[in-house]
Every structure is written in structure tokens, then in C-alpha cells.
Amino acid sequence: MKPLLSLQCKECDHEYPIEPRTVCDECFGPVEVIYDYGQLQDRFTRQLIESRPRNLWRYRELLPVDGEPRSGLQSGWTPLIPARRLAAELGVRELYLKDDSANYPTFSYKDRVVAVAVTKAIEFGFETVGCASTGNLAHSVAAHAAAAGLEAFVMVPHDLEEGKIVGTRVFGPRLVKIRGNYDDVNRLCAQIADKYPWALVNVNLRPFYTEGAKTHGFEIAEQLGWRLPRHTVVPVAGGTILPKIAKSYQELIRLGLVEDNKPVMHAAQAAGCNPIVKALEDEEDLFHPQKPKTVARSIAIGNPADGYYVMKAVRESGGWGASAEDAEILDAVGLLARTEGIFTEPAGGTTLAAAIKLIQSGRIPRDEPICVCITGNGLKTIEVMQETFTQAPVIEARIEAFTDLVESAREAQPARQPVTH
Numbered sequence: 001m002k003p004l005l006s007l008q009c010k011e012c013d014h015e016y017p018i019e020p021r022t023v024c025d026e027c028f029g030p031v032e033v034i035y036d037y038g039q040l041q042d043r044f045t046r047q048l049i050e051s052r053p054r055n056l057w058r059y060r061e062l063l064p065v066d067g068e069p070r071s072g073l074q075s076g077w078t079p080l081i082p083a084r085r086l087a088a089e090l091g092v093r094e095l096y097l098k099d100d101s102a103n104y105p106t107f108s109y110k111d112r113v114v115a116v117a118v119t120k121a122i123e124f125g126f127e128t129v130g131c132a133s134t135g136n137l138a139h140s141v142a143a144h145a146a147a148a149g150l151e152a153f154v155m156v157p158h159d160l161e162e163g164k165i166v167g168t169r170v171f172g173p174r175l176v177k178i179r180g181n182y183d184d185v186n187r188l189c190a191q192i193a194d195k196y197p198w199a200l201v202n203v204n205l206r207p208f209y210t211e212g213a214k215t216h217g218f219e220i221a222e223q224l225g226w227r228l229p230r231h232t233v234v235p236v237a238g239g240t241i242l243p244k245i246a247k248s249y250q251e252l253i254r255l256g257l258v259e260d261n262k263p264v265m266h267a268a269q270a271a272g273c274n275p276i277v278k279a280l281e282d283e284e285d286l287f288h289p290q291k292p293k294t295v296a297r298s299i300a301i302g303n304p305a306d307g308y309y310v311m312k313a314v315r316e317s318g319g320w321g322a323s324a325e326d327a328e329i330l331d332a333v334g335l336l337a338r339t340e341g342i343f344t345e346p347a348g349g350t351t352l353a354a355a356i357k358l359i360q361s362g363r364i365p366r367d368e369p370i371c372v373c374i375t376g377n378g379l380k381t382i383e384v385m386q387e388t389f390t391q392a393p394v395i396e397a398r399i400e401a402f403t404d405l406v407e408s409a410r411e412a413q414p415a416r417q418p419v420t421h
Helices: 046-050 056-062 084-090 110-124 136-148 162-169 182-195 206-211 214-223 241-254 275-281 307-317 326-340 346-361 399-412
Strands: 004-009 031-035 080-082 095-099 128-132 151-157 174-178 231-235 264-270 321-324 370-374
Touching: 031 206, 046 056, 046 214, 056 110, 056 214, 080 214, 084 095, 084 326, 095 214, 110 128, 110 136, 110 206, 128 136, 128 182, 136 151, 136 162, 151 162, 151 182, 162 174, 174 182, 214 241, 231 241, 231 346, 241 264, 241 307, 264 275, 264 307, 264 346, 275 307, 275 321, 321 326, 321 346, 326 346, 346 370
Parallel strands: 095 370, 128 151, 151 174, 231 264, 231 370, 264 321
Antiparallel strands: 004 031, 080 095
């Protein structure tokens, strides 16, 4: 099956061949990949998908590649966790966590989009790949490029967390710090893509790169037993993942793989960088760029490239958006860790904190299935949590000292109640 057809402008529908291209020459709108779904009808089945290895390429007919995968053979198929303890804490009936903090090899959802982009870069004949990044994408591009034998240039803000710098440099890319925030880095990368014959995955390969995000949604549906959650809460940075999860749901519906339960999409942002949520709340057609100031650095993009399409997907589904203050974000990181044993970065804390607000406001009914998307691992950003803890006690190496400590702790805090499964 070769269902990949062309690139098409999202605004004027002008079509282009499959080539490295980001915008339409006619109206300067963004282009996206178009498929021939008729070729897949009755042939792209649940049985076919389930017979394949448990990685993101089990959905390859709905990904924009012509040949065999060249990257990401161990990426994807991350856990979908029934969050019973957290659901009890929040007072909801059915709650799931799609946990891409366990994604391979760099522990974020970015391994999905990069696997597709690197495969496409090799098909196009590129020998150098790169990106503009707030951290997770830099990790992923560097790792996938190393495994594929490609040269890599990654451009990041000058004040990126040191853990993310080290986690990128270990793979051997050329890492360049750019003075400014992510939007400054991204503007420079657009110029770099024009000057050098490189595949910058989220610039001149963006239409192919973004399609990889659909696999997050495909897996949610398959892991739920081929059904869709009624509500999906997704973090918004550049705006890649939310519209693509929405697209993945609609593709599965169109191909008859799931029933159409009118899935609702909700956007989550930090209060210190929430142009999309603010536009939704103010009922504006366009968002206004912001200067980011938040601990949720990985989603601190004040001028999201696909922000308009996030708003469109949310509104068409009947969803909403919520933003969280830094203190609420860190509280949610701790809540997720204490109830479900998952340590997420602040982006995941933002998503959970926003979901809590949407539940409390009634935007998400407590008796309908909910999926919260966790997109990155907290081990990359441990410094943001350090100040939330008191110093651990130091005692003498005597059982009496330990007993005194345990008894004092029990008096100060009641025992946790287990959740009956």
C-alpha cells in the first residue's frame, strides 16, 4: 500500500509534490501531508496493526515515508496507565495517563516526531539534520542522528537547563547556544535552513515531522481496546501534538477502526506562557505572542508555529483550555509522583494541573473517560523540584534513632490508604 499522495496547503488547498517544504508559494500558509484513505479502507485493519512489532511504525501506512523505517525502531508503544489512585484523588471515574516519559531513546514524545523526520531526511538524501529546541527535541535529534550515522546541529536558548545540555552533548552533535528565547532560536533556524543543505526537522521538514505525533493518538486508541477517550488533555508548546492527536482520532474513525464518540481536545499551558489558552478564553480568532516566563521551559514557546491550528482543533471538538501557575505545576508534578509513581517534567505537571482545573470547572465531566498526555521525563529537570523539598534528616547509625524517627513521622502524617483495584 502506498497511500502517501502529496503536500497540500492548509489554507488554499494548493498541492505540491512530496519534497522538503514548509509553506505554500501561493498564500504562504503551512502545508501538510495528504493520504489516499481509499487505498487503506478495509486493508489497514486492526489485525494487521496488531501483528506488527510494538513500535510507532506499526501505523506506517499513515506516516509520510516511502520505504522502510530508518530510525525509531524502538520508539513508541509507551504505557497507557489506568490512573486509579490519581482518579480517586481527583474524584473522576476513568482516568488514563499516556506516558511518553518512558519513550525510547530520550524519554519524551519527541522521539516519535524525530523518528519520522530522520527517516524522511534519509529518503531525501540529507546527510545533516538539526533543530531549534527547548531541550527535549535537541536530545532526540542528537540521539537519532547518532544512531543513523548523520551529522547533527542543534540550536538551543543560551540559558537552557544544564541537565538538558549534558543530555544532548553526550550523543556528539554540534550544539550551539543562541542568545534569546526559543522564538529567537527558531527565527535563526529558518534562515539556516535557507542557507545550508540541511534537514532541520521542525523547520524545512516540519510537515513530515509533525505527522509522527499522530502515533501518540493511535496508541491511545489501540491500548484502550480500539476506543477513544472522551476527553484528551494535551500540553501546547509549538502546537505540534494536539492537532495531530486530533487528526489521528479522525483518521481512525474514517477508516472504521474506532467508533466516533466525538472526542474532545483540551489545551494545557503554563500561565507564564499561555497565548493559546488566553485566546480561547477571550474568544479571539488569533493569539497574541508572549514573552515566556515559567518553570515549564520545554513548553515555553510564546509564538507557537501551529498555534492557530491548536485553537481550531480545540474549538471544533468542543474543548477548552486551561493554564497553571508555576506553583500549581510543581504541585501537580508531586501529585503525579505520589499517586502513580511517575516523575514528569514541568510540562507534564502543567498538563495535569490544567486537567484538574478543567475537571473542577465542569469543562470535563467527572464521569467521562479522560486521558492526560505526559510528554517528558522529570529526570531532565530535577533542579526545578529541589526547592520544594525539606532537607532529609540525618541520624546516628543506631536502631533507637531510626525508631524515634519513624514514630515521629507517623505522628505527623497519617498512613496512606491503598486503592482497591
